[in-house]
Amino acid sequence: xxxxxxxxxxxxxxxxxxxxxxxxxxxxxxxxxxxxxxxxxxxxxxxxxxxxxxxxxxxxxxxxxxxxxxxxxxxxxxxxxxxxxxxxxxxxxxxxxxxxxxxxxxxxxxxxxxxxxxxxxxxxxxxxxxxxxxxxxxxxxxxxxxxxxxxxxxxxxxxxxxxxxxxxxxxxxxxxxxxxxxxxxxxxxxxxxxxxxxxxxxxxxxxxxxxxxxxxxxxxxxxxxxxxxxxxxxxxxxxxxxxxxxxxxxxxxxxxxxxxxxxxxxxxxxxx
Numbered sequence: 001x002x003x004x005x006x007x008x009x010x011x012x013x014x015x016x017x018x019x020x021x022x023x024x025x026x027x028x029x030x031x032x033x034x035x036x037x038x039x040x041x042x043x044x045x046x047x048x049x050x051x052x053x054x055x056x057x058x059x060x061x062x063x064x065x066x067x068x069x070x071x072x073x074x075x076x077x078x079x080x081x082x083x084x085x086x087x088x089x090x091x092x093x094x095x096x097x098x099x100x101x102x103x104x105x106x107x108x109x110x111x112x113x114x115x116x117x118x119x120x121x122x123x124x125x126x127x128x129x130x131x132x133x134x135x136x137x138x139x140x141x142x143x144x145x146x147x148x149x150x151x152x153x154x155x156x157x158x159x160x161x162x163x164x165x166x167x168x169x170x171x172x173x174x175x176x177x178x179x180x181x182x183x184x185x186x187x188x189x190x191x192x193x194x195x196x197x198x199x200x201x202x203x204x205x206x207x208x209x210x211x212x213x214x215x216x217x218x219x220x221x222x223x224x225x226x227x228x229x230x231x232x233x234x235x236x237x238x239x240x241x242x243x244x245x246x247x248x249x250x251x252x253x254x255x256x257x258x259x260x261x262x263x264x265x266x267x268x269x270x271x272x
Contacts, residue, residue: 001026005040027098049098052105052118054134062135072142073100073123080148085122085161085186088152098122106165107131110178110195115140119162119182126162126182126193145191152186155222155246159211161186167195188214210262216270219251221260230262 002024006014018024026046033041051065074081082099084090103121107114116131125144129137146158161184168179182191189211211224223246230243232250235257241248243260250258253271260267 001028001044004028004030007038007040007042010042047098049101049103052102052116052129054131054137056134063137065129065137068139069102069118069120069127070099072127072139073120076142077123077144077148080123083123083148085124086152088146088148088150088157102127104162104165104182106167106180108167108169108178108195117165117167117180119165121161121163121185124158124160124162124184126165126180143193156224157187158224159184159187159189159191162191188216190215210260210265210267212260212267212269216272217250218272220247220249221269222247227260227262230260232258232260234258 002018002020004018006018008014011017016022026044028044028046030041032045033043035042051067051069053061053065054063056062070082080088100120100123102118104119106117108117109115113130114132116129116137118127118129119125120127123144124146125142127142128140130140131137144158146160147156150157152160159182162182163185164183166181166183168181170176170178173179178195180191180193180195182193184191191211210227212221213224214221226246227243227248231239232241232243232248232253233239240253240258241250243262250271255271257268257270260269
């Protein structure tokens with residue numbers, strides 16, 4: 001909004017507001033706000049994506065989380081608050097541009113309780129609310145599988161940029177457990193959370209769970225931890241490569257789907 005002409009009556013402190021350290025970089029729409037048609041802006045309309053909302057069947061707003069997500073994330077990660085999803089040294093780079101940016105939502109009923117899982121695209125992770133009373137949701141937990149101590153493009157950085165969430169019930173799950181899947185566009189990883197009756201997601205267990213990125217891959221795949229005894233098999237179950245260490249060069253493999261196997265762990269990936 002730093003380039004807009006603001007109405008001097010509505011915004012007598014326009015110069016201060018439009019400073020980059022204030023609201024200067026705030027993204028707003030220019031299709032609204034000039035209420036009297038004189039060419040300057042009397043009102044400002046910023047884009048959403050800082051909260052989640054619940055509407056009834058008649059399209060009436062019954063709840064909006066407002067600043068609650070930001071406050072919960074700040075309480076958990078004050079030194080990394082409002083970081084971007086592709087830079088682990090980007091503290092407070094998002095306050096003027098959608099904040100944590102809730103991007104994905106999945107709703108599931110578990111043991112008679114209805115929950116909303118909300119993926120935060122920029123900060124990362126999943127924040128969980130009990131929405132059994134849609135007019136008064138309550139915060140349950142926030143889980144972030146991201147390591148700010150390494151570069152965002154380094155092995156072990158974790159899951160960056162959750163873009164979509166998908167809940168799998170016990171009856172549909174391949175292992176009989178409730179699962180929550182999160183597709184992460186920046187890291188190219190897939191998070192698989194085991195969801196307990198109290199929405200238990202163990203972050204330490206997640207860090208020890210083998211993950212690979214990028215996916216799809218072109219030349220090198222990286223792992224979030226060392227692979228001690230792995231093998232890559234093709235769609236016919238034939239072993240095509242042994243894997244050791246924290247990365248593997250797959251540039252010589254043909255373009256198709258493969259599976260990395262280490263013990264009981266199996267991860268599919270696409271080779272372009």
